Amino acid sequence: MAEVRTRSPGKIIISGEHAVVHGSTAVAAAVDLHTHVSIRPDSPRLPDHADGSVCLELKDMNLVFSWALSQLRTSLGDSFTVSSSPVSCTDERMKLIAALVEEQSIPEAKMSLASGISAFLHLYTSIHGYKPGKVVVFSDLPLGSGMGSSASYCVSLSAALLALSNAIMIDNSQGGWLKLCNDDLELVNKWAFEGEKIIHGKPSGIDNTVSTFGSMIQFKLGEVTRIKSSSPLRMLITNTKVGRNTKALVAGVSERTSRHQDAMASVFSAVDSISKELSAIIQSAVPDDISITEREEKIKELMEMNQGLLQCMGVSHASIETVIRTTLKYKLASKLTGAGGGGCVLTLLPTFYYMIVLGQSSKSFLYKNFDCYNTNLHKGDDDAKNLVQVFEYFHKALSSSVLDKVIAELESCGFQCLRAEVGGEGLEICFS
Ligand SMILES: Nc1ncnc2c1ncn2[C@@H]1O[C@H](COP(=O)(O)OP(=O)(O)OP(=O)(O)O)[C@@H](O)[C@H]1O
Ligand SMILES: C[C@@](O)(CCO)CC(=O)[O-]
Ligand SMILES: [Mg+2]
Numbered sequence: 001m002a003e004v005r006t007r008s009p010g011k012i013i014i015s016g017e018h019a020v021v022h023g024s025t026a027v028a029a030a031v032d033l034h035t036h037v038s039i040r041p042d043s044p045r046l047p048d049h050a051d052g053s054v055c056l057e058l059k060d061m062n063l064v065f066s067w068a069l070s071q072l073r074t075s076l077g078d079s080f081t082v083s084s085s086p087v088s089c090t091d092e093r094m095k096l097i098a099a100l101v102e103e104q105s106i107p108e109a110k111m112s113l114a115s116g117i118s119a120f121l122h123l124y125t126s127i128h129g130y131k132p133g134k135v136v137v138f139s140d141l142p143l144g145s146g147m148g149s150s151a152s153y154c155v156s157l158s159a160a161l162l163a164l165s166n167a168i169m170i171d172n173s174q175g176g177w178l179k180l181c182n183d184d185l186e187l188v189n190k191w192a193f194e195g196e197k198i199i200h201g202k203p204s205g206i207d208n209t210v211s212t213f214g215s216m217i218q219f220k221l222g223e224v225t226r227i228k229s230s231s232p233l234r235m236l237i238t239n240t241k242v243g244r245n246t247k248a249l250v251a252g253v254s255e256r257t258s259r260h261q262d263a264m265a266s267v268f269s270a271v272d273s274i275s276k277e278l279s280a281i282i283q284s285a286v287p288d289d290i291s292i293t294e295r296e297e298k299i300k301e302l303m304e305m306n307q308g309l310l311q312c313m314g315v316s317h318a319s320i321e322t323v324i325r326t327t328l329k330y331k332l333a334s335k336l337t338g339a340g341g342g343g344c345v346l347t348l349l350p351t352f353y354y355m356i357v358l359g360q361s362s363k364s365f366l367y368k369n370f371d372c373y374n375t376n377l378h379k380g381d382d383d384a385k386n387l388v389q390v391f392e393y394f395h396k397a398l399s400s401s402v403l404d405k406v407i408a409e410l411e412s413c414g415f416q417c418l419r420a421e422v423g424g425e426g427l428e429i430c431f432s
Helices: 069-076 091-100 113-128 147-164 180-200 206-213 246-259 261-283 288-314 318-328 351-357 363-373 384-399 402-412
Strands: 004-015 026-040 052-060 063-068 131-137 216-220 223-227 235-240 334-336 344-348 415-418 427-432
Touching: 004 147, 004 206, 004 235, 004 261, 004 344, 026 052, 026 147, 026 206, 026 261, 026 344, 052 069, 052 113, 063 069, 063 113, 063 344, 091 384, 113 131, 113 147, 113 180, 131 147, 131 363, 147 180, 147 206, 147 427, 180 206, 180 246, 206 216, 206 223, 216 261, 223 261, 235 402, 246 261, 261 288, 288 334, 288 344, 288 351, 318 334, 318 344, 318 402
Parallel strands: 052 131
Antiparallel strands: 004 026, 004 427, 026 131, 026 216, 052 063, 216 223, 235 344, 235 415, 334 344
């Protein structure tokens, strides 16, 4: 095989981040933004790498790193693990890997990449051994922003390396992007978790799991339940562009937990209840338009409650609060997603917006929304004229597009708004 290519999605956490590290339930979904990895088994023989080398190109950052195979073997020792049984990076091995990364003189402003490069070296040498290879990585995801860039990087890398070393076998007769069988996905997921441990310190495993398997999941202590939303969940994602580091934020919550054990246990227990209720509501059948609105009102409230508890954990940030205040002006609820401390914020977009935009007016649906959106029209007067008036009210409000206004206001604060499809495919692989 000349080249293996993989792609795996980022994610949003709808509820339960941080608390999930401490055993609470969380709900997460894949988004259609991916990290892409390609691996070619051979790398060019550089003059000072006579026996071949391992090369890592981080395309988005315009950075290339390489290590001579002889140097890797000398530093890390001859033996490496069997790729079918994932192993953790010991403290001793981590020190050796850190020294190999340090030699690469990473630009000061990009030092946060060091943990990702360490994870790469652990995964590469553990799965593929000391064989030459050229690995190229690029991503649609904003890095270090709460959308699971580290997990999708580890998932795509692990899958490409396992395929290159024939530890996972895929029928390639169809060509194009292929899915893996469940056992192979499990194996990839375990290796990716080992990579995440190097980047995050103490990950719960939710990010790599949702990136590997896709869809929407409920996750608690490694137990995964795939869930399906009974009607589309639409979220606006706002990147505050405030840089943060998941490892430091997770450690901060653990420190707070050790200072206030009982109080934090109550916070985590409340988050557990919120995630369970949210998961049940997401899956519940919605017989009519009114139920959609009621359902979204409940989701909105649960997201607000979860944000309040994330504040208690000390992981909100002034930029996140600005997004929340801005969207609230339009009666929209927001919460941070991922590790917080900056990064990305989720805003629930009610179906009602889309119904109006699509021109689908339903009498019951519009009446229901009277109260929610405080029009000065009278509920209960159901003659056709009034209904048209109601519809026009909403249509006018939205044709000047509330959504466009929210986005414009958020972007005027220097934030970047992303629209992403939620709950799609997980890891995929392609051979050429
Ligand atoms: N495409 C990539 N190329 C190189 N390194 C990457 C890439 N994606 C992620 N990383 C590594 O992961 C780190 C970011 O991980 P971090 O966990 O802090 O943020 P995140 O995964 O985007 O957010 P969250 O964990 O909250 O979802 C980067 O600093 C880098 O080390
Ligand atoms: C903050 C956290 O809960 C989610 C990061 O996306 C960490 C984890 O679960 O590994
Ligand atoms: Mg991460």
